Structures are given as C-alpha cells and as structure tokens.
Amino acid sequence: MAYDYQAVHPLDGTIGAISARRANHLAVHRALAIAVVLAAPGRKAEAAGILVADGAFEARFAGPGEWLVLSEAHAPETLAAELAVRLGDHAHVVDQSHGRMAVTLSGPDAARILANGIGIDLHIDAFPVGRAANVLCNHLSVNLARTGETRFDLVAMRSFAGALVDDLKIMARSHDLSVDFATR
Known part of the structure; x- marks a missing residue:
C-alpha cells in the first residue's frame, strides 16, 4: 500500500497572521x-x-x-x-532538513530578549556577527548565530518548535514582540 505524505511545519495552525510587524520580531522559517x-x-x-x-x-x-x-x-x-x-x-x-527548524529573532531588543534565557554574553564585542554557538535556551538545546547587529538565528530540533517559540514569547514578555512565518 502506498502512502502520500505531505510536509507540514510543526507550527502550522499555531501561529496566526499578524496585522503589523513590530520592532522586535520572531520569524519562523517554513522551508530551510x-x-x-x-x-x-x-x-x-x-x-x-x-x-x-x-x-x-x-x-x-x-x-x-x-x-x-x-x-x-x-x-x-x-x-x-x-x-x-x-x-x-x-x-x-x-x-537534517526534516529534523530541525529555524527561527530568526530581530529588533533593537533581540539581545536583551535572549539574555532572559541564554547564559552567554551576547554583547556585540563578545558575540560578533558571524559567531555561532550551541547553547541552552531555557531548557532547550539550540544553535545560536548572530547574523546581524540586532538579528539572531536559532536552530532547534523540530519536535521542540512549539516549546522554543513559547519560551521566546515568555522571554520577550516585557518587550513588544510579533511572531509570524518568515516571508523571505
């Protein structure tokens, strides 16, 4: 018997469209x-x-x-x-395309948001653009990369997608954060 499988992002149905992108934004990549x-x-x-x-x-x-x-x-x-x-x-x-997912956190408060759950120095001098490290983001293991002065990419196991996004939302509770699927 043949089965037809359809690729579904683990966050489909949990992230709705936003009306306006805020200064601090979490973009969830669909296909990377x-x-x-x-x-x-x-x-x-x-x-x-x-x-x-x-x-x-x-x-x-x-x-x-x-x-x-x-x-x-x-x-x-x-x-x-x-x-x-x-x-x-x-x-x-x-x-690893099927087993990992990526998000991009950008905005003027991105480093401060991440500092609420990541135990490394994220100052631009200590963690410059292009640097990457395997770190814990609260309880989840992620690969963190600084891709711009105020932009960070996090790659985690696909099964932790919901937990990672939820953790990042909690870490950003004192900042204005929008969350949506990436358009690039």
Whole structure:
C-alpha cells in the first residue's frame, strides 16, 4: 500500500497572521535546507575551506570539526547531495532538513530578549556577527548565530518548535514582540 505524505511545519495552525510587524520580531522559517557536516579525521581545515568558499549556503560552527549548514537557495533534498560532492572525502554530510527548524529573532531588543534565557554574553564585542554557538535556551538545546547587529538565528530540533517559540514569547514578555512565518 502506498502512502502520500505531505510536509507540514510543526507550527502550522499555531501561529496566526499578524496585522503589523513590530520592532522586535520572531520569524519562523517554513522551508530551510539544513545539513550537518562532520570533518573526516585530519581533514578539518580542508572541509572548513570548502564550506567558506561558497556563498550559496551558510556554515555555522556546531562543534570542533562540525558545522551546521543552512541554505535558502537549495531544496532540502539537494543540499546534502551537493555538499557531499563538494566535500568529497574531507567530510561526512547528513541531511537534517526534516529534523530541525529555524527561527530568526530581530529588533533593537533581540539581545536583551535572549539574555532572559541564554547564559552567554551576547554583547556585540563578545558575540560578533558571524559567531555561532550551541547553547541552552531555557531548557532547550539550540544553535545560536548572530547574523546581524540586532538579528539572531536559532536552530532547534523540530519536535521542540512549539516549546522554543513559547519560551521566546515568555522571554520577550516585557518587550513588544510579533511572531509570524518568515516571508523571505
């Protein structure tokens, strides 16, 4: 028997359309290609060089010799395949598009909002644009990246999508925050 499966975002039906975007905004990404790259033993420098050389995707630190690669230009099915071809025997690639989700918190109070649940220094000098780290956001493990002076991306396991958004709303309760699906 054949089954027809339809891709559904874990937050479909829980986030409604907003009438106006506020200064502080949480954008939930619907479809983002995500892969994990693990450098082969002794090949960390080569793998890092290949990942940095291409602007079609964004590689973020996820651990020693490990990167989280995100792309809006690639379909989830093609990102891992293209990375595997480019990296060859320098690294191993695992598609994570189905198992992870991403949100972007932006606005003048973004760092203050995150400081309510993340235990690292988010000052621009200590955590500059381009920096990424695996951190706890309250009780959830996330990959946090600063993508702009007042903009942060958080990547978490798909099953924690609702909890992450709820936690971020609570962390922002003293700030004016809007939440909607990303339009980019």
